[in-house]
Amino acid sequence: MMSVTPDQFRKVGMGLTPSPTPFLTPRPERRRPDSRGSEWNSHRLDKDKEINVQVLLRCRPLSDDEQRLNVPRVISCNEHKREVTVMQNVANKQIDRVFTFDKVFGPKSQQRSIYDQAIAPVVNEVLDGFNCTVFAYGQTGTGKTYTMEGGMRNKGGDLPAEAGVIPRAVRQIFDTLEAQNADYSMKVSFLELYNEEITDLLAQEDNPKSTEDKQKKPISLMEDGKGCVVVRGLEEEAVYSANEIYTILERGSAKRRTADTLLNKHSSRSHSVFSITVHIKEAAVGDEDLIKCGKLNLVDLAGSENISRSGAREGRAREAGEINKSLLTLGRVINALVEHSAHIPYRDSKLTRLLRDSLGGKTKTCIIATISPSAHSLEETLSTLDYAHRAKNIKNKPEANQKMSKAVLLKELYLEIEKMKQDVRAARDKNGVYIPHERYAQDEAEKKARIEKIDQLENDLSLNEKEVDRYRELYITEQEGKLDLESELKDCMMNLENRNKEFLELQENHRVALSTIKEKELIISKLLFSDQKDKLEAENHSMVLSFGSQLDQSLKDLHKTILGSISQQQQQLRCMEEHAHSFLASKCDATQILESRIKKLTETYTLGITALKELGNSMQKKASSDLEQINSTISSHGMAVEQFLVTMVSEAKEVIKDIQNSLIEQKQFLALSAQQQEEGLQRSLVSAKEISKATVDFFSDLYLKASNVMTMLEESQAQNSKELANFDKTFKEEAAKEEKEALEKIAVILSNLTSKKSAMVSEASKNAQDSSIQQNKRLQREISSMQQVSTDARTELSKYVEKMESHFMQDTFSAAESRTIIDNYIEECTMKVDSSRQQWESAQSYMSDLNTKSIAEIESTVKENISVNQVAHEELVSACSSMEVDFGSRTGDIVTAVDGNFYCLCVA
Numbered sequence: 001m002m003s004v005t006p007d008q009f010r011k012v013g014m015g016l017t018p019s020p021t022p023f024l025t026p027r028p029e030r031r032r033p034d035s036r037g038s039e040w041n042s043h044r045l046d047k048d049k050e051i052n053v054q055v056l057l058r059c060r061p062l063s064d065d066e067q068r069l070n071v072p073r074v075i076s077c078n079e080h081k082r083e084v085t086v087m088q089n090v091a092n093k094q095i096d097r098v099f100t101f102d103k104v105f106g107p108k109s110q111q112r113s114i115y116d117q118a119i120a121p122v123v124n125e126v127l128d129g130f131n132c133t134v135f136a137y138g139q140t141g142t143g144k145t146y147t148m149e150g151g152m153r154n155k156g157g158d159l160p161a162e163a164g165v166i167p168r169a170v171r172q173i174f175d176t177l178e179a180q181n182a183d184y185s186m187k188v189s190f191l192e193l194y195n196e197e198i199t200d201l202l203a204q205e206d207n208p209k210s211t212e213d214k215q216k217k218p219i220s221l222m223e224d225g226k227g228c229v230v231v232r233g234l235e236e237e238a239v240y241s242a243n244e245i246y247t248i249l250e251r252g253s254a255k256r257r258t259a260d261t262l263l264n265k266h267s268s269r270s271h272s273v274f275s276i277t278v279h280i281k282e283a284a285v286g287d288e289d290l291i292k293c294g295k296l297n298l299v300d301l302a303g304s305e306n307i308s309r310s311g312a313r314e315g316r317a318r319e320a321g322e323i324n325k326s327l328l329t330l331g332r333v334i335n336a337l338v339e340h341s342a343h344i345p346y347r348d349s350k351l352t353r354l355l356r357d358s359l360g361g362k363t364k365t366c367i368i369a370t371i372s373p374s375a376h377s378l379e380e381t382l383s384t385l386d387y388a389h390r391a392k393n394i395k396n397k398p399e400a401n402q403k404m405s406k407a408v409l410l411k412e413l414y415l416e417i418e419k420m421k422q423d424v425r426a427a428r429d430k431n432g433v434y435i436p437h438e439r440y441a442q443d444e445a446e447k448k449a450r451i452e453k454i455d456q457l458e459n460d461l462s463l464n465e466k467e468v469d470r471y472r473e474l475y476i477t478e479q480e481g482k483l484d485l486e487s488e489l490k491d492c493m494m495n496l497e498n499r500n501k502e503f504l505e506l507q508e509n510h511r512v513a514l515s516t517i518k519e520k521e522l523i524i525s526k527l528l529f530s531d532q533k534d535k536l537e538a539e540n541h542s543m544v545l546s547f548g549s550q551l552d553q554s555l556k557d558l559h560k561t562i563l564g565s566i567s568q569q570q571q572q573l574r575c576m577e578e579h580a581h582s583f584l585a586s587k588c589d590a591t592q593i594l595e596s597r598i599k600k601l602t603e604t605y606t607l608g609i610t611a612l613k614e615l616g617n618s619m620q621k622k623a624s625s626d627l628e629q630i631n632s633t634i635s636s637h638g639m640a641v642e643q644f645l646v647t648m649v650s651e652a653k654e655v656i657k658d659i660q661n662s663l664i665e666q667k668q669f670l671a672l673s674a675q676q677q678e679e680g681l682q683r684s685l686v687s688a689k690e691i692s693k694a695t696v697d698f699f700s701d702l703y704l705k706a707s708n709v710m711t712m713l714e715e716s717q718a719q720n721s722k723e724l725a726n727f728d729k730t731f732k733e734e735a736a737k738e739e740k741e742a743l744e745k746i747a748v749i750l751s752n753l754t755s756k757k758s759a760m761v762s763e764a765s766k767n768a769q770d771s772s773i774q775q776n777k778r779l780q781r782e783i784s785s786m787q788q789v790s791t792d793a794r795t796e797l798s799k800y801v802e803k804m805e806s807h808f809m810q811d812t813f814s815a816a817e818s819r820t821i822i823d824n825y826i827e828e829c830t831m832k833v834d835s836s837r838q839q840w841e842s843a844q845s846y847m848s849d850l851n852t853k854s855i856a857e858i859e860s861t862v863k864e865n866i867s868v869n870q871v872a873h874e875e876l877v878s879a880c881s882s883m884e885v886d887f888g889s890r891t892g893d894i895v896t897a898v899d900g901n902f903y904c905l906c907v908a
């Protein structure tokens with residue numbers, strides 16, 4: 001929960017209505033400054049006087065770095081002639097551009113001289129009750145902050161030589177008021193505008209934790225309905241001495257957002273507005289003390305910068321973009337003011353809203369444009385010079401602030417104190433309005449939206465009011481013209497009346513004269529009857545004659561006078577009639593001319609419109625014919641493609657048919673060759689069967705023979721083993737017998753034993769030899785029979801091989817034949833495929849040719865169309881421009897005619 005008391009948002013105006021401040025000048029004795037009373041009234045009289053915005057130019061010296069790098073200078077300042085020359089070398093030609101300003105300060109100019117010459121008079125205007133603005137504009141690093149702030153104060157409290165506009169203005173205000181022994185009060189505010197957000201640089205930081213929140217809390221702008229912008233929530237601090245202001249300034253400046261860029265080590269990234277409001281008590285009028293109020297706004301704009309040259313990246317680049325955007329809006333506002341546009345885009349940025357009253361409003365404004373002499377900054381310097389030069393044409397209508405009576409001021413102050421007390425009480429007792437944060441945020445958002453809506457409506461209203469003012473002025477001029485005409489008519493009527501009166505008088509005179517003549521004639525006739533008739537008659541006659549002649553003369557004179565008067569009157573009447581006629585005729589003529597012009601105009605327009613319509617129709621027709629042409633081209637192409645495709649398809653069908661036929665042939669041939677091969681194989685199978693049967697027979701024979709041999713071998717083996725066993729047995733028996741006999745007849749038998757043994761061995765070996773010879777013979781027999789079998793088999797086999805060879809040769813031959821046929825077929829197929837490939841290729845090339853041709857045709861048609869359209873367009877443009885010229889001239893004529901009419905009306 002947070003507390004919101006009704007007047008939490010104190011407001012500070014940038015415009016005409018600074019809020020009241022109590023008189024706190026801490027001085028016992030006060031002298032009343034009354035010398036300005038008459039001037040004040042003179043300001044009142046000058047209410048509608050327009051004055052131009054003052055534009056000063058200051059060129060800074062080359063920096064140490066620039067001097068070290070020998071950067072060339074391209075700026076020369078002539079303070080005396082108030083001229084700045086930009087020396088440019090374009091294509092080896094020296095082209096100089098000269099700009100003139102209200103004051104020019106070169107690189108050597110001192111802070112003091114700039115202040116004394118240009119700013120001190122502005123501060124005097126503030127003390128006279130005006131609102132004044134001084135703002136510095138220029139590329140980054142050209143000395144705006146140096147010019148506006150410079151050094152604040154020396155240790156002793158004196159101003160240092162490099163002190164800028166702000167400290168000097170503060171000093172001048174205090175010094176002047178002190179010297180005048182004036183009764184005054186002063187308050188200051190200091191705001192920063194960064195990325196379209198306003199921050200109070202003087203906001204107190206009582207809670208260190210929420211410092212960031214407090215400092216960065218956005219403050220809103222509002223219009224007060226009188227064309228002034230009010231900064232809601234900005235604190236104003238009452239100040240009593242210059243040193244106090246310096247402390248405040250130092251505190252605020254330290255909070256300003258600065259950054260190190262390639263062009264300035266301490267570059268201001270925000271716009272700042274330092275405002276001093278002074279209330280000065282004036283000499284009493286009757287019982288009432290009057291208070292005048294002046295306000296000085298000192299604005300240090302962030303530098304316009306070339307993002308790539310200043311080395312700004314990411315966040316900095318965005319920041320620079322934002323700075324440039326608001327300066328661009330400032331430029332647009334200046335342009336709109338200079339060109340007297342109906343709409344001035346103040347609302348497009350907060351900067352221009354803040355400076356609204358200073359640009360085209362009731363404030364006296366002085367712009368200090370700062371530039372660098374370096375060749376590297378040429379582009380930006382030229383832009384600043386153009387900008388500042390244009391700003392010279394802005395006209396403001398300065399108006400001194402309304403003086404307030406002390407009683408009114410005190411009442412307002414008491415009311416404010418009361419409100420503040422209520423706030424304090426509510427905050428202390430916690431009985432104010434307590435709402436949840438969300439509700440508060442929602443309320444705030446709604447309020448903001450409402451405020452924006454109101455602003456928008458106010459803007460619309462001010463535009464409407466301007467329009468109404470214009471119409472009102474027109475109405476007043478018309479009324480004045482009408483009144484003039486009426487008074488002239490009145491004069492004419494009076495003249496006519498006088499003439500009528502004179503005429504009546506003359507008629508009366510004439511009547512009286514006639515009656516006198518009649519009387520006289522009567523007397524004469526009576527006298528004619530008397531005695532001295534003749535004498536008298538003669539006398540009378542002479543008298544009558546003379547009288548008659550006199551009368552005649554006077555009658556003639558009278559007649560003449562009457563005639564003259566009548567003719568004069570008639571002439572006057574005629575003249576009036578003529579006037580009226582001529583007026584009416586001129587009116588009629590003018591109306592007719594107007595009508596005829598309007599008719600002509602209408603005709604021209606109708607003609608133009610008809611021509612345009614015709615042009616449009618012709619273009620439409622042309623376009624449709626072109627489209628038809630394109631359509632026909634496309635359809636002819638389509639048909640050609642279709643035909644081509646049809647031929648291609650038929651050709652392809654033929655090729656496919658050929659391929660199918662050849663495949664059928666191949667199939668048949670393959671079937672034939674398969675049959676032949678099958679037959680061959682069958683034959684081979686039969687022969688193989690025969691061979692295998694012969695082989696089986698041979699092997700069964702062989703097996704038989706082998707088994708016979710085996711049996712024989714087994715038999716011979718058994719025989720041998722039997723014989724050997726018999727021999728072993730006989731040998732053992734004989735050996736035992738001989739052993740016995742030997743034992744008995746050792747010596748006798750020994751000789752017989754060896755011979756007997758040898759005979760037995762030779763017999764046994766002879767038997768073994770015989771049986772082995774027999775066996776060998778049998779074996780030889782078997783082997784020879786086997787040899788016979790194998791020879792038979794070999795013969796059979798060679799026969800079979802021969803047969804097989806002949807079959808193989810036959811098969812190979814037929815295979816070779818079929819391969820040749822297949823090869824031929826394949827070759828034929830390949831050829832056909834080649835031919836179809838060629839056909840396809842030709843089709844492709846034909847297609848691509850067709851495409852290229854059609855594209856070229858379409859392109860040429862389109863180009864033709866474009867050129868025709870261009871010609872038509874040019875015709876249209878020229879028709880439009882000629883119509884425009886015609887229209888302009890006719891409108892001009894109408895305006896002249898209307899003016900002539902108006903003039904006629906005035907003359908009449």
Ligand SMILES: Nc1ncnc2c1ncn2[C@@H]1O[C@H](COP(=O)(O)OP(=O)(O)OP(=O)(O)O)[C@@H](O)[C@H]1O
Binds near residue numbers: 138140264266304
């Ligand atoms: N007339 C001058 N004489 C001497 N030094 C100057 C002058 N003008 C500017 N300088 C120096 O040039 C540097 C840049 O000046 P300053 O910061 O005032 O530029 P700036 O226009 O305010 O730049 P930014 O727009 O980036 O804030 C500072 O060091 C300043 O002291």
